Amino acid sequence: MLQPSQRGLALPPSPYRRLTPYAEAARQRGLTVHPLNIGQPDIETPPAMLAAVQQADIRVLEYGPTAGTLSYRRKLADYYQRLGLSVTYEDVIVTTGGSESISFALLACLNPGDEFIVPEPFYGPYTAFAVSTGTHVVPVASHLEQDFALPPIEEFERKITPRTKAILICSPNNPTGYVYSRQELEQLKDLCLRHNLYLLSDEAYREFCYDGEFTSALHLEGVDEHVVLIDTISKRYSACGARIGALVTKNKSLRDVVFKLAQLRVCPPGLGQLLAEAAADLPEDYFDHTKAEYQARRDLMVRRLRAMPGVRCPLPRGAFYVLCHLPVDDAERFAQWLLEEFQHNGQTLMVSPAAGFYATSILGRQQMRMAYVVNQDVINKAMDCLEVALQQYPGREE
Structure with missing residues (x-):
């Protein structure tokens, strides 16, 4: 059977x-x-985003560029620059939702059998992504009594083995809503530099911080080669069905590997990118x-x-x-x-x-x-x- x-x-x-x-x-x-x-x-969903698709003059919905359309990548880079991130369009690969960005990050940064450390509780599908990529989640527990703050950095260090290749964080966090402070991210940066690890940063909710400032992993200095930013328009524009995300990294060799992975699915959704490009033109307020x-x-x-x-x-x-x-x-x-x-x-x-x-x-x-x-x-x-x-x-x- x-x-x-x-x-x-x-x-x-x-x-x-x-x-x-x-x-x-x-x-x-x-x-x-x-x-x-x-x-x-x-x-x-903002009407201007839906109108961009409804009013598009398309005769043939053809394949697009593997990394995403140049016009959208440029606008996305402008969006990141307004947040204080030194990102160019060349650093951006558009993905089919944030889910594909997570999968690409694990496939590009880890070999089968490698491990990545994640503070738990974490976004549940991380476990499924690990299974599908042949990698392993290594949890470090955060606690409700401490508002799910970043666990002590020593607990991360104790989990590191020769198989450890990355630390994965989500901020603002799903499922806890915790927002990692600049100080906490600096501790993770130092740990990644000491042990030569990637820092994978899922930032799907960055627009929704209610008490204090948001710090991106790409705001950190001296760690560009280590940081992989995982992004999506799903939550910030109520556009979950558009299936448009992004993987952003300054690490060119890693980006080249991600590009080859992206070629396997040919291109990200064309209509979704029209919608996302219109989102980039929304007023800052x-x-x-x-x-x-x-x-x-x-x-x-x-x-x-x-x-x-x-x-x-x-x-x-x-x-x-x-x-x-x-x-x-x-x-x-x-x-x-x-x-x-x-x-x-x-x-x-x-x-x-x-x-x-x-x-x-x-x-x-x-x-x-x-x-x-x-x-x-x-x-x-x-x-x-x-x-x-x-x-x-x-x-x-x-």
């Missing part, structure tokens, strides 16, 4: 999509399911309203959560996720119970159990990630449901 590959079988399920069949079943029973499980913003709205949603969700007995919730300083501790025996069991057995006024909610964001199996069992990407009315209704659910859940722990 034919069998799928071991690599395919080893791929973990998505931590934020695994419960989708239960949510669909709940909807079929007539319940309203409030989706706090996934980072799909409800803020409208575009993010003011969006950022203020997300901050108001964050403040509402955190306030409601902190008012619930037994819930512990750090204040996320960026992105649009809350990772909190719940007084339950098992967050995965609780999340499924919400969809299978619970309802409040014909409503329930869908959340992401945090264990799927950890590589260490004993961690995150009483933690939950929730995305404040829905409007404040929906957040209030979802929090009403959660408050009642925590009182009724048979596995509640004090």
Whole structure:
């Protein structure tokens, strides 16, 4: 009997999509399911971006350049320069979403069997990307009690082996919302220089920092050959379906390898690049309203959560996720119970159990990630449901 590959079988399920069949079943029973499980913003994609595609005079949708169109790469470089990053269009390879950028980074920087260190909890698919590229995640635990700050640098150093080739960070962080400070990034820079490691920096949420300044890995001095920036337009412009990301590095030899990887998929999406290029022309104050709205949603969700007995919730300083501790025996069991057995006024909610964001199996069992990407009315209704659910859940722990 034919069998799928071991690599395919080893791929973990998505931590934020695994419960989708239960949510669909709940909807079929007539319940309203409030989706706090996934980072799909409800803020409208800017009309100018959609118009760029709708009004394009295209007779043949042909292959584009492997690295992305020159006009978009130039505009993207201008965008980075406005952020204080010394990036030229030659440093940019446009990718099919941030996901392809992550995959390219691992394939270009690591050999099969090599390791990369990641502070946990981390974006769940990092584990799947490791499996698919034949590499290994080595976690270093951060803790809710410290607001998920960067673990002590000595803990990273203890994890380094001859197989270690990179450190991967995400700031602002998914799933914790933590934003790494300049001082923390300088510590990582020094570590990468001492041990000759790549620093892979996932910066998908850079526009959404609510308390303090954002520092990019490319703001650091003297480490250009080590830094690989992973980027996407999905979150900052509510354009998740465009599938446009970027890999940015000043390391020319590494960039040449990424270009060869990019040739395998020929070119990034042409219509998506038209949309993304229009985004680069949006006024600089575009993010003011969006950022203020997300901050108001964050403040509402955190306030409601902190008012619930037994819930512990750090204040996320960026992105649009809350990772909190719940007084339950098992967050995965609780999340499924919400969809299978619970309802409040014909409503329930869908959340992401945090264990799927950890590589260490004993961690995150009483933690939950929730995305404040829905409007404040929906957040209030979802929090009403959660408050009642925590009182009724048979596995509640004090």
